[in-house]
Amino acid sequence: MIPPPSALYSARQEWADVVPLPQYEKANPLAPILYSEECLSFSGVDRHTRAKNPPDRDATDYLRAVVKAGEKSERVLQLTEHVIRLNPAHYSAWQYRYETVVEIQWPLDAEIALMDELADKYLKTYQVWHHRRLILTLSKKAREELAFVANILQKDEKNYHTWAHRQWVLAFYNDDALWAGELDFVDTMINKDVRNNSVWHHRFFVVFQSGVRDGEEDRERVVRRELIYTKQNISLAPNNASAWNYLRGVLEFNKLPMSTVATFVKPYTVPLPATLVDLVDVENPPPGKGAELPCVAAIEFQADVYEEEARSASVDKAVELWKSLAEEHDTIRKKYWEYRIQQALLSV
Amino acid sequence: MIDAANTSMSSYTSPHPRIYIRRALSHQPPAMSRFSEPLPPLARASHISHAKHALARLPGSLVNLDASRMAIVFYCVGILDLLGALQDQTSDMERVSWQTWIWEQYAIGRYGTGFKPGPFMSRSSTNSGHDSPHIIMTYTALLTLSMLRDDFARLNRPGLLQFVGSCQNRDGSFSSTPNGGGDSDLRNLYSAFAICALLGDWSSIDVERAIGFVDSCRTYEGGYGQLPSCEAQGGTTYLALAALHLAPPGPRPRLAPAEKARSEHWLVHSQDASGGFRGRTGKAPDACYCFWGGAALRILGAHDKINAYAFTQFIASCQFPFGGIAKAPGQPPDFYHTYMSLAAAAMYAPRVELSARAYGQWDFTPFNPLLNAREETVRWARSYIPARTS
Numbered sequence: 001m002i003p004p005p006s007a008l009y010s011a012r013q014e015w016a017d018v019v020p021l022p023q024y025e026k027a028n029p030l031a032p033i034l035y036s037e038e039c040l041s042f043s044g045v046d047r048h049t050r051a052k053n054p055p056d057r058d059a060t061d062y063l064r065a066v067v068k069a070g071e072k073s074e075r076v077l078q079l080t081e082h083v084i085r086l087n088p089a090h091y092s093a094w095q096y097r098y099e100t101v102v103e104i105q106w107p108l109d110a111e112i113a114l115m116d117e118l119a120d121k122y123l124k125t126y127q128v129w130h131h132r133r134l135i136l137t138l139s140k141k142a143r144e145e146l147a148f149v150a151n152i153l154q155k156d157e158k159n160y161h162t163w164a165h166r167q168w169v170l171a172f173y174n175d176d177a178l179w180a181g182e183l184d185f186v187d188t189m190i191n192k193d194v195r196n197n198s199v200w201h202h203r204f205f206v207v208f209q210s211g212v213r214d215g216e217e218d219r220e221r222v223v224r225r226e227l228i229y230t231k232q233n234i235s236l237a238p239n240n241a242s243a244w245n246y247l248r249g250v251l252e253f254n255k256l257p258m259s260t261v262a263t264f265v266k267p268y269t270v271p272l273p274a275t276l277v278d279l280v281d282v283e284n285p286p287p288g289k290g291a292e293l294p295c296v297a298a299i300e301f302q303a304d305v306y307e308e309e310a311r312s313a314s315v316d317k318a319v320e321l322w323k324s325l326a327e328e329h330d331t332i333r334k335k336y337w338e339y340r341i342q343q344a345l346l347s348v
Numbered sequence: 349m350i351d352a353a354n355t356s357m358s359s360y361t362s363p364h365p366r367i368y369i370r371r372a373l374s375h376q377p378p379a380m381s382r383f384s385e386p387l388p389p390l391a392r393a394s395h396i397s398h399a400k401h402a403l404a405r406l407p408g409s410l411v412n413l414d415a416s417r418m419a420i421v422f423y424c425v426g427i428l429d430l431l432g433a434l435q436d437q438t439s440d441m442e443r444v445s446w447q448t449w450i451w452e453q454y455a456i457g458r459y460g461t462g463f464k465p466g467p468f469m470s471r472s473s474t475n476s477g478h479d480s481p482h483i484i485m486t487y488t489a490l491l492t493l494s495m496l497r498d499d500f501a502r503l504n505r506p507g508l509l510q511f512v513g514s515c516q517n518r519d520g521s522f523s524s525t526p527n528g529g530g531d532s533d534l535r536n537l538y539s540a541f542a543i544c545a546l547l548g549d550w551s552s553i554d555v556e557r558a559i560g561f562v563d564s565c566r567t568y569e570g571g572y573g574q575l576p577s578c579e580a581q582g583g584t585t586y587l588a589l590a591a592l593h594l595a596p597p598g599p600r601p602r603l604a605p606a607e608k609a610r611s612e613h614w615l616v617h618s619q620d621a622s623g624g625f626r627g628r629t630g631k632a633p634d635a636c637y638c639f640w641g642g643a644a645l646r647i648l649g650a651h652d653k654i655n656a657y658a659f660t661q662f663i664a665s666c667q668f669p670f671g672g673i674a675k676a677p678g679q680p681p682d683f684y685h686t687y688m689s690l691a692a693a694a695m696y697a698p699r700v701e702l703s704a705r706a707y708g709q710w711d712f713t714p715f716n717p718l719l720n721a722r723e724e725t726v727r728w729a730r731s732y733i734p735a736r737t738s
Contacts, residue, residue: 091524092480095525095530129531164574209577240630245568333655
């Protein structure tokens with residue numbers, strides 16, 4: 001689109017008809033300061049907050065003026081773009097921009113093209129994604145959107161906003177053609193980084209939490225597929241909390257006992273044997289060469305299997321495993337394991 | 349789990365030029381496993397001057413365009429409140445001027461009354477609809493005014509209730525501004541619940557529908573995502589659990605025992621071997637998640653199931669030599685992490701015996717995890733914010 005103007009609005013002929021409205025501030029202002037990245041989604045402070053200079057003030061003086069006059073025009077788009085570039089968390093500028101886009105029937109493709117650039121630039125700003133969603137609701141170009149998200153995820157594979165946006169696109173349009181490629185996409189992402197929890201979560205959303213699609217009606221088959229998939233990934237990288245959480249999630253969601261995968265789990269709870277079995281058992285892939293064992297998540301899982309049996313002999317075995325976690329393998333959670341021991345003994 | 353930790357660390361310190369500068373600044377903390385060592389002292393005076401400096405700094409160049417100033421004011425005043433410095437180390441004049449500034453962000457509009465993040469869209473003391481109050485900023489403003497012991501004589505309670513109600517969407521969620529304006533997620537919902545709890549009046553919102561929205565944000569991991577179908581995250585998990593516990597009692601328990609156990613499990617596993625908490629499975633620890641995860645566990649009554657000593661030691665190691673606390677050791681500090689870390693420490697720092705009280709101790713007064721303020725401040729808020737019956 002039109003690049004933001006370099007000269008002050010007050011010096012520009014095409015804005016001569018607008019009387020700028022300065023910001024109203026009476027009391028001693030309480031000052032902000034330069035902020036740093038990450039976690040800012042919860043701080044309420046946008047990461048692009050920074051010291052402002054006179055041109056910024058000039059632009060917002062004109063924004064206040066056009067809002068007051070209710071002007072909706074192409075130059076208002078130019079002005080809001082300018083203000084947004086200066087402060088992407090300026091929610092009033094975004095809101096007025098959206099209203100203007102709708103009212104003057106601005107080409108949505110052009111708006112999305114601009115948003116492509118801004119999403120890339122201000123990846124962690126809530127408003128960028130909110131506006132994008134509003135525009136997409138009008139443009140309905142979902143397929144292109146999934147490609148865009150896939151591309152943006154290459155830069156930051158765990159970006160929360162980007163994943164949330166992808167989930168929204170899929171759920172909002174809920175079109176079979178859109179869902180069709182999703183498991184392959186997940187697979188590609190997991191192959192890139194098997195410990196990316198965002199992808200595992202996305203897989204759960206696609207497989208279990210977004211309805212049943214063509215070819216997935218046989219749920220038993222789907223569950224079996226998911227269990228094998230997870231077990232294979234655990235065998236490649238046993239110390240991966242994301243995969244273990246997924247395994248637990250699949251079982252719990254489908255109301256299957258934890259003992260369903262007991263045979264698989266067992267070899268991961270002990271040190272790696274000197275000679276590995278060269279048997280291909282799809283249901284129970286063994287730990288691979290060089291695996292760091294015993295695996296804490298496996299020990300914990302095994303203890304839960306014992307606890308589930310709820311017989312006093314099996315509870316004893318669970319207690320033994322929890323003790324080994326508390327004393328040796330997972331000492332940071334000592335108090336938690338002691339609590340589990342106490343609870344289990346109480347319930348026997 | 350060493351291999352997992354290494355992987356997440358390497359993606360965490362991405363090849364970004366700024367990281368190298370930070371590395372150069374870094375003062376490496378002592379090895380994290382030595383939990384028997386005494387805690388490094390709490391640099392109380394440095395943190396106080398860090399916050400006071402920011403509140404007092406008023407160059408005209410910083411005045412403009414900021415959509416988050418109310419939050420910064422909340423963190424800075426909050427730091428002073430947590431460190432017990434607000435009454436002794438600031439003047440009456442300062443506190444009154446801060447109150448005055450906050451009240452100037454109070455807006456009366458078509459959809460009721462509330463607080464804006466700052467004066468960035470203000471043309472006068474009344475608004476148009478493009479100068480709307482913001483629900484998160486309204487929650488932070490009410491708490492900040494309570495820290496400053498405001499009498500809330502200026503608060504229009506019916507207007508505030510109307511504003512909160514007008515932010516609720518059909519699916520039960522809340523938007524940041526009225527009538528479906530702005531982004532909608534658990535941050536806004538929590539703020540709405542906190543405001544209703546402070547007012548002691550839930551009549552303007554549909555609580556059960558809101559709870560339904562919270563439930564839909566639950567994930568298989570036991571945490572909550574920011575929106576339905578989103579990944580479990582420490583911050584949103586706190587917001588969800590706090591909202592469920594702030595809400596008035598409903599027809600059935602807000603959290604089934606199995607759900608509670610699953611949440612506890614996920615939260616307890618958020619504690620990294622360093623003592624710090626991570627925000628999501630597989631990510632590096634960050635001081636702000638010590639607050640979110642720690643407060644969530646407090647709310648569940650499960651605070652004695654984590655290693656509180658290692659927790660406090662991680663926070664202590666994130667202190668910046670010249671004041672303030674960073675997200676991780678050796679990183680530059682900011683007000684958000686400073687406030688959150690101190691609030692986290694207020695809940696978990698090992699109790700200091702009266703006889704052992706000394707400067708530099710991690711010693712705090714009781715803290716309220718549901719509303720995110722000192723108990724004394726919450727008591728003030730609960731007695732001055734609701735409508736007077738007299």
